[in-house]
Amino acid sequence: MSRFLRAFPVAGLIMLAAAGQAFAHAHLKASTPADKASAAAPAEINLGFTEALDLKFSGIAVVGADKTDVALGDAVLKDDGKTLAAPVSARLAPGAYTVNWHVLSVDGHKTNGSFTFTVTP
Numbered sequence: 858m859s860r861f862l863r864a865f866p867v868a869g870l871i872m873l874a875a876a877g878q879a880f881a882h883a884h885l886k887a888s889t890p891a892d893k894a895s896a897a898a899p900a901e902i903n904l905g906f907t908e909a910l911d912l913k914f915s916g917i918a919v920v921g922a923d924k925t926d927v928a929l930g931d932a933v934l935k936d937d938g939k940t941l942a943a944p945v946s947a948r949l950a951p952g953a954y955t956v957n958w959h960v961l962s963v964d965g966h967k968t969n970g971s972f973t974f975t976v977t978p
């Protein structure tokens with residue numbers, strides 16, 4: 858025990874809790890399509906996270922350049938518990954798209970983010 862922790866035990870606990878949370882949150886590790894990728898129309902949006910997710914409170918939305926929502930099938934959680942995927946219902950026309958995601962990791966923390974990709978002709 859350092860002198861600091863003896864003098865400020867509550868501050869020490871808060872610091873430990875904050876450090877634990879930084880590692881426990883689900884961050885997007887990899888995706889298909891990848892961030893800023895130019896690729897053929899994807900059949901599925903696939904997002905790999907650093908932590909296991911709670912499917913019930915996790916979701917993916919894709920928006921086209923004209924702000925219209927792209928129809929996706931129901932999102933599923935892959936066997937590793939960390940990969941969220943949703944089938945793309947219709948073939949995407951060439952153009953720019955934004956993926957918006959939100960997830961709840963099993964530690965109870967919510968994270969969200971977005972990235973873009975381009976479908977080539």
Ligand SMILES: [Cu+2]
Pocket residue numbers: 878879880881882883962964965966
């Ligand atoms: Cu967390």
